[in-house]
Amino acid sequence: MPDRHARGAESFTWDGNKTRKLSPTAIAGSRxxxxxxxxxxxxxxxxxxxxxxxxxxxxxxVDFGTAVTFDIVDA
Numbered sequence: 001m002p003d004r005h006a007r008g009a010e011s012f013t014w015d016g017n018k019t020r021k022l023s024p025t026a027i028a029g030s031r032x033x034x035x036x037x038x039x040x041x042x043x044x045x046x047x048x049x050x051x052x053x054x055x056x057x058x059x060x061x062v063d064f065g066t067a068v069t070f071d072i073v074d075a
Contacts, residue, residue: 021042022042022045022046022049023038023042023045024037024038024040024045030048032045043063043065044063044069044071047061047063047071048061048071048073051071051073052073057073057074057075058072058073058074058075059072059073060072060073061073
């Protein structure tokens with residue numbers, strides 16, 4: 001999918017639902033404390049955003065996928 005917006009988010013409609021492409025710069029007001037933020041997958045960004053919206057901060061998200069990842073949202 002082409003990245004046409006400087007902020008890294010592209011909106012489009014799929015099956016009647018509006019979706020967004022996630023990148024570290026696409027989540028307004030967030031700061032990603034990671035050695036190479038551009039390498040974080042959109043799944044981890046989505047997990048962090050969902051954890052913050054559903055439970056508030058601070059929250060720890062544990063994802064048991066191919067690798068077990070821990071994401072911490074503190075604010």
